[in-house]
Amino acid sequence: MATNRTYDQIQVGDTVTRARICTANDLYVFAHASGNINPLHLPNAQWEGVEKKDGPSAPFMWGASLISAVVGNYLPGPGCVYRDQTLSFHNKVKVDQVLDVTVTVLEKLPNNIIRLSTTVKVDDGTLVAEGEARVEAPSQSISYDAEELPSLLMKRHQHFDRLVARASQLPAIPTSVVCPDDSNSLGGAVMAAQAGLIIPILCGPVKRIQAAAEKIGVDISSYELIDTPDEDTAAEKAVALVHEGRVRSVMKGHLHTDDLLRHVVKREGGLRTKRRLSHAFVMDVPGRETPLIVSDAAINIAPDLTAKVDITQNAIDVARSIGIEPPKVGILSALETVNPAIPSTIDAAVLSKMAERGQIKGGIVDGPLAMDNAIDLEAARTKGIDSVVAGRAEVLIVPNLEAGNMVVKELTFLAHAETAGLVTGARVPIILTSRADNDRARLVSCALASMYDYYLRNGAAYAGNEELAAAAE
CATH class of the missing domain: 3.10.129.10 (Hotdog Thioesterase)
Structure with missing residues (x-):
């Protein structure tokens, strides 16, 4: 007003x-x-x-x-x-x-x-x-x-708008925010709290957090602050809050990813499960009918086949948590035929067969697929690929971190996609964004965590109140 x-x-x-x-x-x-x-x-x-x-x-x-x-x-x-x-x-x-x-x-x-x-x-x-x-x-x-004020007639990122609108209908999830002591990380956490997505507990050097709040002009007096001397202690405390039952997600602020994940993966006091941790970028690419999920472009550098099984299952769960059911999963490589000289094509074929036999559940998996015939139906038809997934993939599993990083940044800077990020495979969702990400990326990542938290606890995606979601848009 x-x-x-x-x-x-x-x-x-x-x-x-x-x-x-x-x-x-x-x-x-x-x-x-x-x-x-x-x-x-x-x-x-x-x-x-x-x-x-x-x-x-x-x-x-x-x-x-x-x-x-x-x-x-x-x-x-x-x-x-x-x-x-x-x-x-x-x-x-x-x-x-x-x-x-x-x-x-x-x-x-x-x-x-x-x-x-x-x-x-x-x-x-x-x-x-x-x-x-x-x-x-x-x-x-x-x-x-x-x-x-009427909305602009052209809306480029409607998928994320809908995701935030739907997630805001759920009760806000308690979230430990690690070192939100710069404008972007604190602003994103506050924006998510104001949108009713999270209840933040701010962990870090309090003086730096308060200075960031003054800089961007936000009132954080209603949020709990836990004062710690440094980033390492803040990450340790944020993880401990999960064990105490006080939070159901952890959000990365202004610190290096390694400094946070070191405490997440500890054998004693960490958040490990039997499944390997992996990161999923959820991308709102203008012109696509659904969001696009790319995994793993942030954690696993050169995953072997065993790791790729967990990466694929984690990505399927993320897709299902936001209502893509069943998700069509393309296992990417440089080409769409199995070639023993290219190990990623063999991994892709094995993952496809594992999904066919129920060892990977909840998605339709096919590969190897090259990027063009994974996401473009005409390219798939031109190459004669008869597959439910080819040309229609909603989840892309990349062969390694380098390839994933390139795919995500090309979509961001050439196709003007928006991104949100989430780490899964831990006891709770980890909201993992770049220190350079803006408030919007952090807001959508919190919405994603809320939807994933609901999925973990209920075994199905939150269907949402469609009338309320439409009104929110």
């Missing part, structure tokens, strides 16, 4: 700062809305020029629009009218940078006019833009519900 300040309520010195992350999607939306298709500002654009090596930067006028948002929503807020704006631009803005936009009242003038100082800075203090604005402040109080 946006509520304004009237001219009489405003005082000289009043100030508002709001943070905003620059995303690739912002650049695409701005290009469509403004008609500015300068390739300097478009991710993955093909063009020539000396600045190509620097990657895309946001148009300066996109940064200026953030000032308009603070003025229009907060100071003065709804009902105000811009009269003029001066701006000087100093530094470029890159995708995934966090910007702090500040508006300060400098002077009150006749006829409801107020003079404002306006600045945009990267969160490390680098000045992006500065100037002054004159705005006519409203005389009457106005409130506006942002939910009344």
Whole structure:
């Protein structure tokens, strides 16, 4: 709900700062809305020029629009009218940078006019833009519900929207969050808590967590904090909370993956089960009918056949937990025929036969398949592959971590897919995202953990209240 300040309520010195992350999607939306298709500002654009090596930067006028948002929503807020704006631009803005936009009242003038100082800075203090604005402040109080704003007609990631809407219908799961002491990790945990997905217990150096909260302007006073001296102790405590029965998932914050998983896989006091741990990327790829699951691109570097059995079973369970039933699983290799010179083709054939005989359960498994004939029906038909899975795969099992990493990043940066991540095979789901992932990735990963937790406890996916889910979309 946006509520304004009237001219009489405003005082000289009043100030508002709001943070905003620059995303690739912002650049695409701005290009469509403004008609500015300068390739300097478009991710993955093909063009020539000396600045190509620097990657895309946001148009300066996109940064200026953030000032308009603070003025229009907060100071003065709804009902105000811009009269003029001066701006000087100093530094470029890159995708995934966090910007702090500040508006300060400098002077009150006749006829409801107020003079404002306006600045945009990267969160490390680098000045992006500065100037002054004159705005006519409203005389009457106005409130506006942002939910009344119609959605954009083009929705690129509807699968994740539905996943979050469905998971939010479940009771929030208690989650130990390890070292949420930077903007992204804390912001994602808070966003997930506000969405009703998790009840966070924040484990880590409290002063650093509180400093991160102040930086992004969130109130964490309602969350339990467990003070630890360092990352290692925080990870140990987060895992111990599972044994104490206080949490049903663990979420990685601002620490290295190895520092967390070392405590997860300990023989004494860890979260091991009989099944091997593996990671699954759940990807919302624009244009696909279902999410796409890729495993394992984060934990198992060069898995042998025994490990691949668990990786495949874990990925099938993740797919089933989000309602893909039965999931069609493609075991990837460089080609679609068995070749003794390429070990991954032999592993793929064995995994397919194991699934056929019930040693891998719950999915339809086929392989070896190359990437093209796993996900493109025309490619499969061209090569004469008669398979329920070929061209329709919803789960991709990669031969090794390197291949998986390439597949995920190609889909992310070339196909504009969104990703969420989950580690399975432990006693509870482990929400494992990159330290560079944004709040959205962490939010969806928490939704995924909630759905997987329900699956573990009930043996089936949460069907959801379709009417509520539709309303939430």
